[in-house]
Amino acid sequence: MSISVIFPTKNRAHYVKRAVRTAFKAHRVEEVIVIDGGSMDDTIRIAEREGAKVIVQSDLIYPGKGIAMRDGAYLASCDILVYLDIDIRNVTPEFIEKLAEPIISGQAEFVKGCFERAAGRVTELVAKPLLRMFYPELAKFRQPLSGEIAGLRKLFYKVEFERGWGVDVGLLIDFYKLGARIVERDIGYKDHDMKPLHALTDMAYEVAAAILRRAIRDQKVDPRWAEKYMSGVRAMDLGLESERGFV
Amino acid sequence: MRVLLIGGGHSAYFAARAIREIDPDGHLIIIEFTREKVEMLSRTFPSAEVLFQEIDRVEDYIKENSELLDAVIAATESDSLNLRYCRVARENAVPITVSILNNPLNYEIFKKEKINYIIDPYRVITIQLFEILGAPVNVVFSSLVNNLEIASVRILNEKLLHELRSALDKHDDVIAAFVSRTGEISSSPSSVSLGGSAYIMGPREKIEKLLQLSRNVVMR
Ligand SMILES: Nc1nc2c(ncn2[C@@H]2O[C@H](COP(=O)(O)OP(=O)(O)O)[C@@H](O)[C@H]2O)c(=O)[nH]1
Ligand SMILES: [Mg+2]
Numbered sequence: 001m002s003i004s005v006i007f008p009t010k011n012r013a014h015y016v017k018r019a020v021r022t023a024f025k026a027h028r029v030e031e032v033i034v035i036d037g038g039s040m041d042d043t044i045r046i047a048e049r050e051g052a053k054v055i056v057q058s059d060l061i062y063p064g065k066g067i068a069m070r071d072g073a074y075l076a077s078c079d080i081l082v083y084l085d086i087d088i089r090n091v092t093p094e095f096i097e098k099l100a101e102p103i104i105s106g107q108a109e110f111v112k113g114c115f116e117r118a119a120g121r122v123t124e125l126v127a128k129p130l131l132r133m134f135y136p137e138l139a140k141f142r143q144p145l146s147g148e149i150a151g152l153r154k155l156f157y158k159v160e161f162e163r164g165w166g167v168d169v170g171l172l173i174d175f176y177k178l179g180a181r182i183v184e185r186d187i188g189y190k191d192h193d194m195k196p197l198h199a200l201t202d203m204a205y206e207v208a209a210a211i212l213r214r215a216i217r218d219q220k221v222d223p224r225w226a227e228k229y230m231s232g233v234r235a236m237d238l239g240l241e242s243e244r245g246f247v
Numbered sequence: 248m249r250v251l252l253i254g255g256g257h258s259a260y261f262a263a264r265a266i267r268e269i270d271p272d273g274h275l276i277i278i279e280f281t282r283e284k285v286e287m288l289s290r291t292f293p294s295a296e297v298l299f300q301e302i303d304r305v306e307d308y309i310k311e312n313s314e315l316l317d318a319v320i321a322a323t324e325s326d327s328l329n330l331r332y333c334r335v336a337r338e339n340a341v342p343i344t345v346s347i348l349n350n351p352l353n354y355e356i357f358k359k360e361k362i363n364y365i366i367d368p369y370r371v372i373t374i375q376l377f378e379i380l381g382a383p384v385n386v387v388f389s390s391l392v393n394n395l396e397i398a399s400v401r402i403l404n405e406k407l408l409h410e411l412r413s414a415l416d417k418h419d420d421v422i423a424a425f426v427s428r429t430g431e432i433s434s435s436p437s438s439v440s441l442g443g444s445a446y447i448m449g450p451r452e453k454i455e456k457l458l459q460l461s462r463n464v465v466m467r
Contacts, residue, residue: 038352055356058326058349074302074327157302 001104002030004076004153005096008057008068009086010037013046019086020050026093028100030078034086035068059163063206065147066167073156080104082150089191099150102183109155109180112141112172113148115190120145121197126204127169127211134215135173141184144169145207148187155180165203166210173214248273251316253305253332254323255279255288258347258368262322263292278305280323302328306335313339322347326357333362364391384458389451396454400461401444407464411445412436414457421449421457 005023009016016034023032034047038060047054055075057068073081080103082096095113102108123145132139145168159174161167175182195203215221248270252262259277266275275295279285280302289297300308309319309332319336321329321344329346330353336344337360345364346357357365377385381401388397402408402425415423415436425433428442439445447454 036352038350055327055330056350056352058324060350060352071325071327074325075331154303 001028001080001100002078003028003080003082003096003100004031004033004072004078005029005082005084006033006035006069006072006076007052007084007086008035008037008065008072008147009039009043010062010064010068011039011041011043012086013039013041013043015086015089016043016046017050019084019088019091020047020052022091022093023084023096024051026096028080028104029082029096031076033072033075035072035075037062037064037068061163063164063202066162066164066170069167069171070161073153073161076153079153080150081153081156083147085147085192087192088148090189095148095187098185098187099148102185103150103152107181108183109152110172110175110182111150112143112182112184113146113150113187114141114143114184115146115148115187122200122204122207126207130208130211131169134211134218134220135176138172138176141172141182143184144172148190151175151180162206162210165206166213169207170210170214173211177214177218248317249276249315250274250318250320251276251278251309251312252320252322253278253328254321254347255281255284256322256324258322258324258349260291262320262347263288263295266320267292267294278308305332309335309341310339313341316341318343318345320345320347324349326350326353330357330360330362333357334360337362384461386454386458387446394451395448396451397446397448398454398458399444399446400458402439402441403461404441404464407461408436408439408441410460410464411447411457414453414460418449418453421447421453423447 007019020032023029032052034052034054036043036054036056038056044054053075055071057064057071059067069083080100082099099111099113102111123143127144128139131144138144147168155175155178158178159171162170216223216226250266250273252259252275263277277288277295277297278300279288282299285297285299319332319341321332323329326349333344333346344362345366346362347366347368348354351367351369354365354367374385374387383401383403385399386396387399415421423445425436425439425445426443427440447457
């Protein structure tokens, strides 16, 4: 089985060379894809020089990590997709190999990476409580928001990609709903840039919206109730006005 | 004409309308990935053949039908898919491959793939704003099919007017219409006053050269 490694990234040129080179060193990796979020730096040039396939995400929205992940899946051609954040300073080929291993061995169709690190604030205070309410089966995952994942490429074409920060928890729920076998893999310590607290409000909002949107879709919440009583949440954010489907 | 249009969003909608208008009796096939949109498109374009396909099956469809197709137009909402589908169409010798970009920042990436025609739907924003705000130089139309360009140039000084006049004298494949400051249109350079503008048309390299001249004049 071959592996495509996908890096969504925006304005992180100084991480690109190292990330792409490391990815190419991992066993079974046949292509490395960099999806740029409209960077103002040298990201594209460096990524192309290092032999990555590069495209700019189809919508210039920020945050647009989800759009970037979708475009990465659509550009990829290998059997397994491995996604990594670009800003992992201690990234090694083993990160990729560990993430892909349960799929290669036939143990799972989707793998969530987890790390030894101080508990993520949005993870502990938003994602986990909401998952426990609506998807208790997923409450056991230590890091439901981690962007380090692996999965069978074909399955990524059957799920909905949130556009922004809700994408990772959305994928976890959607793979679960597809009936995929999901395992969590500890890939050690992750050394990356931490966001200040105020930057987490929007992220927390999008994570909550992604979970609630699915809870409504999966009929765990009555949509009329949600629209009427969840003040501050626009109907659009809950997917009530938008068309289903992702292309 | 037998045209395959892929996508069911904004771009695809306008592409389908354009194709219908120029070739009402042609065979238009539209491929979409969600059942809801397939149904909606069939109602909107009753004479088109609208097919549901999985994302990963479109390439096979193009391969299997490449000999029958006159053109493939990739107009999905993902530039990744547009790139994939155009690549396969080109590799299978479909005569015309067109991609409608979602993000113009991908223009160079698509160009490297040798896709015949790359449409940047946002280009018109620049052109119209340049026209409205009176940019010194504006490329209004650059044919993707022929070596022809139309541009407008503001006549900001005598030197520029002089250069334009002599270029028009020298090349009979470059033609112009002049608009005075008060809006009168004329084809004669002699009636032009400073502050008006010229719309020039001709072979791309000659127009570019003239534009370069006026850019230089503006810079100085
Ligand atoms: N293409 C793209 N990548 C993004 C965008 N926002 C974040 N990323 C990338 O997504 C990954 C995770 O983002 P990061 O800011 O590190 O999030 P954190 O680790 O949760 O603090 C990094 O590789 C970012 O460069 C975006 O809008 N577009
Ligand atoms: Mg990070």
